[in-house]
Amino acid sequence: MRKSAVAACRTPGGPHGFNRSEIAVIAADGTIVGYTVKLKPQVEEQTIRALMTVAVEGNRTDEVLRSLRGDPAVCALHTTNGRWDIVAELRTDSLEAVDRVLSRIRLIDGISNTETSLLLSTHKF
Numbered sequence: 001m002r003k004s005a006v007a008a009c010r011t012p013g014g015p016h017g018f019n020r021s022e023i024a025v026i027a028a029d030g031t032i033v034g035y036t037v038k039l040k041p042q043v044e045e046q047t048i049r050a051l052m053t054v055a056v057e058g059n060r061t062d063e064v065l066r067s068l069r070g071d072p073a074v075c076a077l078h079t080t081n082g083r084w085d086i087v088a089e090l091r092t093d094s095l096e097a098v099d100r101v102l103s104r105i106r107l108i109d110g111i112s113n114t115e116t117s118l119l120l121s122t123h124k125f
Contacts, residue, residue, distance in 0.1 A: 060110035
């Protein structure tokens, strides 16, 4: 018998009551659209993170977003107002990889200018 996500959360043990076949079913029917994994700090420390702000030529934002979505180093995209049209969150495993990603992204048709900042530390409040 299939369980809805709400029903599974109401069962003893909560969401942890899902077994693999139940997760596969609700993933296949579109109830689950993605997963989030939180890595231990030692693993995240080995990741180079950066924010790239992107200026787009004319009305080509949708085209540029489609191109950026296809890049494996782009983990999130945000449209914004002001001088920059898009903010791309990047993750790589080395500075050399950052260099390659920046070069690749700057070649996308419709991008007129970029500026990138490496994230050195994250401070939670």
